[in-house]
Amino acid sequence: MxxxxxxxxxxxxxxxxxxxxxxxxxxxxxxxxxxxxxxxDPYPNLDIRHAPQMELETPYPNLPPIPRPNEPLEKKRARLIYQSRKRGILETDLLLSTFAQKYLKEFNMEQLEKYDKLLDEPDWDIFYWATDKKKVPDHLLNNDVLDMVRQHAKNENKVVLRMPDLENGQ
Incomplete structure (x- = not known):
């Protein structure tokens, strides 16, 4: 300088x-x-990393998930809403925050666990799986929550999406 x-x-x-x-x-x-x-940088050229033909066998370096045994249902729901809003990539933030606003209130503990495991995946991968740009990996093929996210991403009603407001001053 x-x-x-x-x-x-x-x-x-x-x-x-x-x-x-x-x-x-x-x-x-x-x-x-x-x-x-x-x-x-393991992926110096983002054009290569985000190309549709890029294989899923070369995932982003990812931190292991934090174990949260015996987390109460309401605390888990609140954490997942926060993690849905604060991903770091605008596209994924918008997609997951509107999904969380619409569905998380009705989810049982098993569905919340599946959604929690989905949120442990890298942001771009979640976005590409939700928008059918990349093939879903085997460990998520039977994840009904991911199927719901994919259906939500289609936006069949063609609604203009925006980041949902925080409730109760959160």
Whole structure:
């Protein structure tokens, strides 16, 4: 980063001279650092990663899910609503938050568990499975909640979707 500092020169006190100094690191060092970061990225080219022919055998690096034994039903429902809204990818946020608003109130514990396992998957994969851009993996083929998400994603009534409002000041 470069910044300009105005200084009086000793030769002419009235004339200002703009001198440039480096703040912390030089531009070449910053360029080198960003190159190193890119080389560590497992998927540096997003066009390749999001291509329809990209195989599901190369999933995004994903953190293991946090075990939550004996989580009460209402607490689980509230957590899943939050996780549906705050995914990080706008398309998935919109899809899952409207789905959660419509269906999560009626889900039993078994359906909530299936939805929780679905939310442990990477965002782009959920979006592509819901929109039929990629084949659903074997471990989710019999997931009726994913089938509901896929049906919801079709938006057969052609309703303009928007992020649902938070209820009760949550």
């Amino acid at each position: 470069l910044r300009g500092i105005a200084r009086y020169t000793s030769q002419n006190a009235r004339r200002l001279q703009l001198t440039t100094t480096t703040a912390a690191t030089s531009t070449s060092t910053m360029r080198l650092m960003s190159t190193q970061r890119k080389s560590q």
